[in-house]
Amino acid sequence: MNTLRSLLARREALLVLACLLLLAAITARFPAFSTPHNLAGVFNDTSILIMMALGQSAVILTKSIDLSVAANVALTGMTVAMLNHLAPGLPVVVLIVVALGMGMLLGAINGFLVWWLDIPAIVVTLGTMTIFRGLAFVESGGAWVNAHEMSPTFLELPRALVLGLPVLSWVGILAIVLAATLFTRTGLGRAFYATGGNAVAAVYAGIDIGKTRFLAFVLSGTVAGLCGYLWVSRYAVAYVDVASGFELDTIAACVIGGVSTIGGVGTVGGVVLGALFLGIIKNALPVIGISPFWQMAISGAIIIAAVVINARGERVKGRVILRRKELPL
C-alpha cells in the first residue's frame, strides 16, 4: 500500500546517504574537504545550481522543459555587466532589478510560445536558447567584460559576508525557502503538480494549464535572470559562452533529485539534494586529482543511474496491486 510513499521518502533518504558516503570517501583521503569551512564553500559554489534547478523543476513538474536557462544567464549576465561597465555609477540594486526583469521577460517569451502557439516546450526553448546566446553575442560583439571593467560593489555583493556566510549562499537559502512555500503551500504550486500529473483532470478541476505552464516558465526565467548577475559577478567575467551547457546540469539535478521527467512528481528537498550531490562531485574530483574529462563521464553515469532508479520506481507503482496479491505465497 505504501510502496510509492516509502519510495519517495526513500529517495530523499537515499540522496542524503549518497552525499554522506561520498563525503566520507573523500574525507578518507582528504580530511580537509569535510571541514565546515570547506563544506560552506561547496554550498556557496552550488547555490546557483540549486536556484536554477528549482526553477527548472517547476517547469518539469508541469511536464515541460526549459533548455534556455543557461543562455538566459549568459544574455542577462552580459547585459548587466555591460551596463555596469558603461555606467559604473548605476547602483547594483538597479542592475539586479534589470536582471530579474530581463530574465522574467525571456521566461515569459518561452511561456507565451508554449501557451498561445501550443508549440512543444523542448522545441520552443531549443530555439530561444540559440536566440538568447545569439543576442548576447550581438550586444557584446563577442567581446569579454573583464573584472577590471566592473565596479567594485558589482563584484563584491555576492561575496559580502552576513553572519559568516556569503550573500550568494543566503540568496540560495532564501530561494529554497521560497520554493518550498510556493510548491507546497500555494494554489500555483498545486497547479504545477496537477498540470503535470494529469492535465485533463487539472482542466476539469478548474485549472488553466496553459497559464500554469506560462507561470512556470516565467519563474524559471526570473531565477535564471537573477543568476545571470550572480554568475558574472562571482566569476568576475562576462562572455558569450558563460554557463555553456549549464541547462543540462539543472535538468540533471532535478532528475537525480527524483523529479519525474513526465511531470507531476518531485520535491524541493529532492532537487536541492540532487544539486548538492552534483556540487560535491564537481568540487571533490579536482581535489582527488581526477581529470575534468572523467568528471564529465562520472556525472553522466550518475544521471543515468538516477533515471534507472526513477524508472524502476514508476514501474513498481504500476504493479502494486498484483504484487500485493502475490506476496502471501
Next chain:
Amino acid sequence: MTGISKTFPGVKALSDVALELRPGHVTALIGENGAGKSTLVKILTGIYQPDGGSIQIDGKEVTLPTAEAAQGLGITAIHQETVLFDELTVAENIYIGHQPRNRYGLIDWVAMHARAAAILHGIDAPISTRTRLKDLSIAQRHLVAIARALSIDARIVIMDEPTAALSYKEVEELFGIIDRLKKAGKAILFISHKFEEVWQICEYFAVFRDGGQVGAGRLDEVSHADLVKMMVGRDVTQAFPKLPAEIGEVVLKVDGYCHPTEFDQVSLELRRGEILGLYGLVGAGRSEFCQALFGVTRPSAGMVTLSGKPITVRSPSDAIDAGIVYVPEERGRHGAITAMSIASNISLPSLKVTSRRNFLRMAEEFDLARKYAERLDLRAASLSQPVGTLSGGNQQKVVIGKWLATLPKVIILDEPTKGIDIGSKAAVHAFMSQLAVEGLAVIMVSSEIPEILGMSDRVIVMREGRMAGVFEREGLTPEALVRAATGNKEAAA
C-alpha cells in the same frame, strides 16, 4: 474437439480456476471488477505467466510463454479499448507483427492489401485498407480489430468488453459479426458487464468472483438472478433503487445552446432534486454539450441561467464557482491525479475555499478531505497517501468526493457506471439518488437504456447534435428512446 481447461492452484489474483471454450460457441465470462477476468485474458494471450495449472488446446497441453506464442496457437484478444495504431493504415494494423513477406524478406505490400481487403470483405466491412485508423469510427475500429483476429487464423477469440464504447446500433453489428465467427467454428470468450448482451449472444457462461470460478455451465439452465447472485455472492434486489426526491424550483435553464460543429439549439430546464437523463448514440453530442456547459469548450450561441441569474461560463473555473460541476466519463484517465495525495485531489477544485490570502491551509484541506472520505466510505490508510496506490473503486470515490466538496448546485455525471460491475453500479445509483434527495440537480449522460429508464425523472434524447425528444418518466418505453435516438421509425429494442 475438446475445449481448453486450465487451473492455477495457489495464485491469489486467480486461484485454481477452470474454463472451457467450445468451437462454434460463445462463452460469457462474468464477474465483478477485480474478479480476475483481465488476469485470465492476459494469461491466455501470453502476457502473464501462470504459476501453475495447464492449458490445453484440442486435448494437447500447450504453454504460452510470449504473446507471439499465443498468437501462433491461434489465440487472439480484442481488448476493451482496442489496441491499434492510429497513424497506420487499416491493412498495416491488420497485419502488424505478421506482415506477409516477399522472397527477399521485405514486406509484400501488394499481398498485404489484397489479403486485408479479402478479410474485410468476408466480414462485410466496407473499409478501404489504405485508410488511416484515426479516420475511422469506433465501430469501424472494432471491425479492424476483428479482421486482425481473423488474419492470424485465430481459433480462439477473446473479446474483453467489446461493447463498452459502442452505441446500440453498433452493438447489433458486432453481434452479427460474432454470429459469423461462430459459424466459422471459432471458440469465443465474451467478457461483458451487460446481461442483456450475454443472454442475446452467448450459449455458455463462467462466473468469476475474487479470483476463483464460482459457477459455469449452459446459460439456458440458469436465470438472470442466479447469475447476479453468483457474481456478487449476495442478492441484489433492485439494480436501480431510485428514491423519491422532492422536485423543487428550476435551478438551471439553458436556452438555444449551439456549437459550430458538435451540437445545435439545445435547451433545457433542470429542477432541484431532479435527475435528468441525457440519452443518445455515441457521437450524438451529449458529452460535448455538457463540456460546453462546464466551460471546457465555448458555445457559439445560447444562454445559461442558474438560479434565475444569467451566467457566463468561460472556463471550468467559472463553472465551479457558479456551482456546476462535471464528472467526466473517463474517470480513470481524466478524474484523479494519481501521483497526488487523496487530500490534495479532493481539495483541488476547492482551493479557493481552503486557502487564506493565497496560502493553502493544510488543516482545512485535511478537514475537507476527511469529511468527504467519511461520507463516501473511502478506505485508505491515510489521506496523504497517493491516489495511485488506491484500488479502482476507491479512486472513483476520490473523484466523486472532489466534486461534492465544491458544494455544487448542478452535477453532471457522464456515463457514471460505464465499465463497472453490477454491485458497484447499484451503489452508484443509490448514491446518485441520495444526491437528488438532498436537493442537487443531476444531469446523467448514459448510453444504457435500463439505467436511463430506472434513474431519470425526465429524459432528453439527442441525435446528431440536436434534441430529438423529451420524455417524462411515466410511460417511457425503451422503444420510444431508441426510435428518437436513431431517428428510425421501425427501430425497436
